[in-house]
Amino acid sequence: MSRLFRIAIDGPAASGKSTTAKQLATLFRFRYIDSGAMFRAVTLKSVEAGLDPEKHKDQVATLASSLDIQFPELGTVSVNGLDVTDQLRQESVARAIGPIASNPQVRHTLAEHQPELKIFLVANVRARAQRRFRELQQKQQHTDETLEQVMADIEARDLADRTRTISPLKMADDAVELDTSHLSIDQQVSAIQKLVYQKLEQQQQQQ
Template sequence: MSKLFRIAIDGPGASGKSTTAKQLAKKLGFGYIDSGAMFRAITLKCQQNNIDPSDIANKDKVTEIANNAEIRFPTLDQVELDGQNVSELIRTSNISRNISLVASNWAVRDILANQQRKMAKGEIPGTISTGFERHGKLVKGVVMDGRDIGTVILPDAELKIFIEADVRIRAQRRFDELKKREGDALTETVDDVERDLEARDLADYTRKIAPLLKAKDAITLNTSHLSIEEQVDAIEKMVLERV
């Protein structure tokens, strides 16, 4: 297989990484890997098995869960866990609140890192890239978003982006998303969502293993005042300048 053009997108929660990554992948015909969804899926599987990841005594059980979880991305919008569509189940606030304990488990990170690198090479099905034509050549690639993609998972990615946005704007975006999904059943306010995001940011920025960090060679994109289309166009332009 010819070499894939790999785009690493990192940044804090609700900054616009996955929306941008998905639309970019669609435009370029690239594969898409949502690494956050993988941590979410492991958190969900722990809950389904009544395993509390905060209990140190459960460390081995959490590792076993990660080892045996089959996570796939059959389409840009779908996440499958052991053959089940969990796309909606993994996005609840409950999962977001409990995920940091799973994300700071080094054994889980190691297992998922392995899978993420294989996915980026197209070695795991579901991330196939059809690519696009450029200067008479077919360019194939993959977009992966998360917290440590440009620093740990794909340190030699062809393009690295670090997406940022003001925390209040991020909270409002996540709130709107939850409201759309849960309607009147939503009990949280924008302030609650902002507090949760800040707590998760802090855990992500300060954890010892694979913290959220801008790679030295990453390009910062602040999306506070950008539309989704502008975000996607900005990165697409960077890709076209490099192929």
């Protein structure tokens, strides 16, 4: 696979986007780009610069365009050469990311080139809540939170994502939907791997 080939993976919270993308990146030796982490990186630097994401939208966009955001290894993020992986989970970042992620100038700055393959992962709320609940238990975080509370949180997140003014969550017209409700991560990766090979074969036939 010597030519440039981009895969975009989108979907609601806890649908398996990050885990699937990381495994695909390893499988195909692709560069893994976490768009959510990129927005958190811009948010972190905006907070450090004392910028109000609501009042200083233009300044935040200018800052975003000046940042060199890289993913040196799977699961790590650097900004201008400095590792900020742990800082991206700070509460101050979580509080400020909303208006920055919906800032159209920032979204344009961070937008990738048009991908050759778009995947939209979906799964029912219970399946996604069970995954998130297991993650929290494994990380020993929020151990007092029940599965029902996690489900409620995901439903609230779904509503917010679908109804936000800027770039609401929806499947692109040319995306392929993959229901992961009853699939393991390995099965998800295998299904997308087949789609990649199909797309590559189509491209070769068109040349």
